Amino acid sequence: MGRKRSKYYIDPAVLKEEIRKFQHGEDRIMSDKLGMMLIALANKYASRPNFSGYSYKEDFIGDAIFRMVQQIDKINLEHPKCNCFAYLTQICYHVYLAKIKKEKKFSETKELLKDQYFDDLE
Numbered sequence: 001m002g003r004k005r006s007k008y009y010i011d012p013a014v015l016k017e018e019i020r021k022f023q024h025g026e027d028r029i030m031s032d033k034l035g036m037m038l039i040a041l042a043n044k045y046a047s048r049p050n051f052s053g054y055s056y057k058e059d060f061i062g063d064a065i066f067r068m069v070q071q072i073d074k075i076n077l078e079h080p081k082c083n084c085f086a087y088l089t090q091i092c093y094h095v096y097l098a099k100i101k102k103e104k105k106f107s108e109t110k111e112l113l114k115d116q117y118f119d120d121l122e
Contacts, residue, residue: 015088019075056099
């Protein structure tokens, strides 16, 4: 019939193991598997209803991936309640909110300058 789907699009145990390999590896090169997991997480989170309608969705995704790669060393895998997936998801969330705030400020500044320009013409 249909193929069996897994419960998660990213398996948290596999994610944790890939992060462990990255943190303790000598060459400090991120594996393709870990990179694809970060891309999948950023894409999936950007498709949520509260972020999906923005025209700069690609900027969300790019900024989130960049920030996750920056912060991946801060994950404490030895902590008993370590949840790598939740940590990375929160990074995406805060990056997306910061981008929305930045774009809103830019848009308001643009509107203000446009209004001033047209007032000067009159």
